[in-house]
Amino acid sequence: MLGEARLDPTWDRASILALFDPATGTLDRRVLSDEALYRLELERIFARGWNFMCHDSQIPNPGDYFINYIGEDQMICVRGDDGAVNVLLNTCRHRGNALCRAEQGHARSFVCSYHGWHYALNGELIGVPGQKTYYRGDLDRSRLGLARAAQADSYLGFHFATMAPDAPPLHDFLGEVGRTGLAMVCASGEVEVVDGVQKNVIDCNWKIAVDNLFDWYHVMYSHASAGHSGILDLAGILHPNNQMVMLGEYGHAISGPGVPKEAQAKIDLMSDEERSNAPGPAGLSRLRPKSATELMGPNGVRSLGHPNIFPNLWITLNGMQMCLRLPRGPSKTELWWFTLLPKNAPPQFRQRALRAAIHMFGPAGLLEQDDGENWSQSTRSSRGFSSRRLGQALSMGLGHDEVTEEANGERYIDTCVNEHGQRWLYRSWTEWMAARDWAELEASHSPAPTGRV
Amino acid sequence: MLARLDVAERVQLQFDVEQFLYEEAALLDARRYRDWLGLLADDIHYWMPIRRTVTLADIEREFTKQGDMAFFDDDREMLEMRVRKLEAGSAWSEDPPSRSRHFVTNVRITGVEGDEITVDVCFHLYRTRLETEVDSWIGRRTDVLRRHGASFRLARRHLFLDQTLIRSTNMSTIF
Numbered sequence A: 001m002l003g004e005a006r007l008d009p010t011w012d013r014a015s016i017l018a019l020f021d022p023a024t025g026t027l028d029r030r031v032l033s034d035e036a037l038y039r040l041e042l043e044r045i046f047a048r049g050w051n052f053m054c055h056d057s058q059i060p061n062p063g064d065y066f067i068n069y070i071g072e073d074q075m076i077c078v079r080g081d082d083g084a085v086n087v088l089l090n091t092c093r094h095r096g097n098a099l100c101r102a103e104q105g106h107a108r109s110f111v112c113s114y115h116g117w118h119y120a121l122n123g124e125l126i127g128v129p130g131q132k133t134y135y136r137g138d139l140d141r142s143r144l145g146l147a148r149a150a151q152a153d154s155y156l157g158f159h160f161a162t163m164a165p166d167a168p169p170l171h172d173f174l175g176e177v178g179r180t181g182l183a184m185v186c187a188s189g190e191v192e193v194v195d196g197v198q199k200n201v202i203d204c205n206w207k208i209a210v211d212n213l214f215d216w217y218h219v220m221y222s223h224a225s226a227g228h229s230g231i232l233d234l235a236g237i238l239h240p241n242n243q244m245v246m247l248g249e250y251g252h253a254i255s256g257p258g259v260p261k262e263a264q265a266k267i268d269l270m271s272d273e274e275r276s277n278a279p280g281p282a283g284l285s286r287l288r289p290k291s292a293t294e295l296m297g298p299n300g301v302r303s304l305g306h307p308n309i310f311p312n313l314w315i316t317l318n319g320m321q322m323c324l325r326l327p328r329g330p331s332k333t334e335l336w337w338f339t340l341l342p343k344n345a346p347p348q349f350r351q352r353a354l355r356a357a358i359h360m361f362g363p364a365g366l367l368e369q370d371d372g373e374n375w376s377q378s379t380r381s382s383r384g385f386s387s388r389r390l391g392q393a394l395s396m397g398l399g400h401d402e403v404t405e406e407a408n409g410e411r412y413i414d415t416c417v418n419e420h421g422q423r424w425l426y427r428s429w430t431e432w433m434a435a436r437d438w439a440e441l442e443a444s445h446s447p448a449p450t451g452r453v
Numbered sequence B: 001m002l003a004r005l006d007v008a009e010r011v012q013l014q015f016d017v018e019q020f021l022y023e024e025a026a027l028l029d030a031r032r033y034r035d036w037l038g039l040l041a042d043d044i045h046y047w048m049p050i051r052r053t054v055t056l057a058d059i060e061r062e063f064t065k066q067g068d069m070a071f072f073d074d075d076r077e078m079l080e081m082r083v084r085k086l087e088a089g090s091a092w093s094e095d096p097p098s099r100s101r102h103f104v105t106n107v108r109i110t111g112v113e114g115d116e117i118t119v120d121v122c123f124h125l126y127r128t129r130l131e132t133e134v135d136s137w138i139g140r141r142t143d144v145l146r147r148h149g150a151s152f153r154l155a156r157r158h159l160f161l162d163q164t165l166i167r168s169t170n171m172s173t174i175f
Helices: A002-007 A013-017 A035-047 A170-185 A206-214 A224-229 A234-238 A261-268 A272-277 A291-296 A347-360 A368-380 A420-434 A438-444 B007-029 B033-037 B056-061 B076-087
Strands: A026-028 A051-055 A064-070 A073-079 A085-089 A104-106 A125-127 A151-155 A158-162 A191-193 A198-202 A243-247 A253-257 A306-309 A313-316 A321-327 A333-342 A391-393 A402-405 A411-415 B040-049 B070-074 B099-113 B116-129 B133-148 B151-161
Touching: A013 A420, A035 A321, A035 A420, A051 A064, A051 A073, A051 A191, A073 A158, A085 A151, A085 A158, A104 B056, A151 A170, A158 A170, A170 A243, A170 A253, A170 A291, A170 A306, A170 A313, A198 A368, A206 A253, A206 A306, A206 A313, A206 A321, A206 A333, A206 A368, A206 A420, A224 A234, A224 A368, A224 B076, A243 A420, A253 A420, A333 A347, A347 B070, A347 B076, A420 A438, B007 B033, B007 B099, B007 B116, B007 B133, B007 B151, B033 B076, B040 B076, B070 B076, B116 B151
Parallel strands: B040 B151
Antiparallel strands: A026 A391, A051 A158, A064 A073, A064 A104, A073 A085, A151 A158, A191 A333, A198 A333, A243 A253, A243 A411, A253 A306, A306 A313, A313 A321, A321 A333, A402 A411, B040 B070, B099 B116, B116 B133, B133 B151
């Protein structure tokens, strides 16, 4: 037992902050394997933050529901009779049984399969068998409704929820960078989720799946065989010397290829008709319409990279897909792929888009196939006693770049392939983990970087 | 047309179809992907929809429909890309290569129309790789075999997996 105690240290503020050194980009590998840190993440990252629940189009009618998670807590996202989206903990207030066993569906109300407790779509407890006879009237139903997320809100049709009553409003939590990231999905107009969320499990820590989305360094090597297959021209999408990074408050970031300023200046002069006939700048993408500049900002609109809404929502394929990385223990992660297309997309466009979505990402995707094993083997080596004592080296580009600040508040880095996004993720993560509550996080977290990075 | 076949013809057809399916499975287990491509019709549709855990009331939405999202929705060109990837020498998810075993069973010929035979099959694809990785994919599939000389070409494979959440790092194997 003495040995156990030493192996499972108490993670106080100082020891958490020491897990990542922003001055060198060194990450302590226990971040990817430690059980106690994982349990703390469920509280301080997931329950505290705003988590993506579903898109408006997935639950169009009252009674439509979609099950998602805040950490390991199962949430029912259901449209109520009043049209509002309720986010409820999927656990009966009597004995904790799960009310919804399906992943999605339609319900007029929720009835527990254990003893028949009966809840309305807004979570209110409306029926208890035996309330008069067995409870003899001695049960206050008004105190036993389903637990609701402390706050639920949406931006551009994306529903989010947090268990923290003191979390800042969703709009402020997202900030410029988070909002720009979500806007990438809607840059060409209103979207809807294509039916079918791909879900699979990888034996890796959720954060390595997240930090990989900022990593445009691995593309040419990890995914060489996808390039060889002919499905895409890797060099054509990579643009290693035209990368743009945006680092946002609370850990949001966007990183990847960016249209150079001079090229964007020419696009800005084009009409929407000219844009729709021009080839996209990076193989996959179409030129965004003029209205996208308002949504994404004059520099945000240059990004063809990967936004991550902290902690775990990745946006990719220029906004056509989103992937949630859901924690299932320190070395297990579920990947959920959502595909979003413009409403009423012409059949040919839809066909081409789905061909890309199905064959790039998801467990059978030609790109994605090669990622999982990199992540699971890196996670595995963060468990061994000796290998976990070595740090991970995330130093690429450190100290070599400058954040440009525009008068409108936009901040960005124009650079080459780099590891700024990964460093910002882990730096933010240590700050979230070290703070006991939102007040402490607000008082102690780093502002979005300026100057030299 | 199936009903018009006499017993001897049905036994012969059952035998020919099963032998074709076993040979095809053996090619995949032996990693002879190029030879496997040779068994495919040019207009093959190779499709695995997404399955969801739904209630009986929503059961018609258990599988995604054609034209929506799927795990596989491949034509011949896509399957050739998958094989080119496997041959690239840098398909890290298959190098070291997986060990796979393709089982086919409960082979039921459900239709014969012209030169096309529809076959309903239960499959079990077992894959193990590295030291500890084990995947077991079980499901039902509908194949359409088209007569080609003395043998067949695979013209359709629609795979209905029994898992909803795929309990695997990837599906880098051909089903």
